[in-house]
Amino acid sequence: MNAEELAAECEARGDMAGARYWRHVEAVVNAAPPLCPEQVARLRVLIWSSDSEPASAA
Template sequence: MDAEQLAAECEARGDMAGARYWRHVQAVVDEAPPLSPEQIARLRVLVWSDAEPHTEAA
């Protein structure tokens, strides 16, 4: 789900502040410079490790 879809959902609920928020997030992301290959590799490691289930010690 992208920011525009989230904004549309907010508008459907009548939440104009939420829609403005998600459009602002999209605008900030659009202005960001592209990630370097090194940054992409680092993020992949972080996302992959975060995808594993966390267990609580008893």
């Protein structure tokens, strides 16, 4: 689900503040510079390692 879809859901519920929030998030992400290959590689390692950690028993 992307920010525009989340904003549309908020609007459907009448939550205009939520819609503004998600549109702001989308604008900030769109304004960010693209990741360099090294950053992408680091994120892949972090995502992979967080997925491989066992869930803690509560």
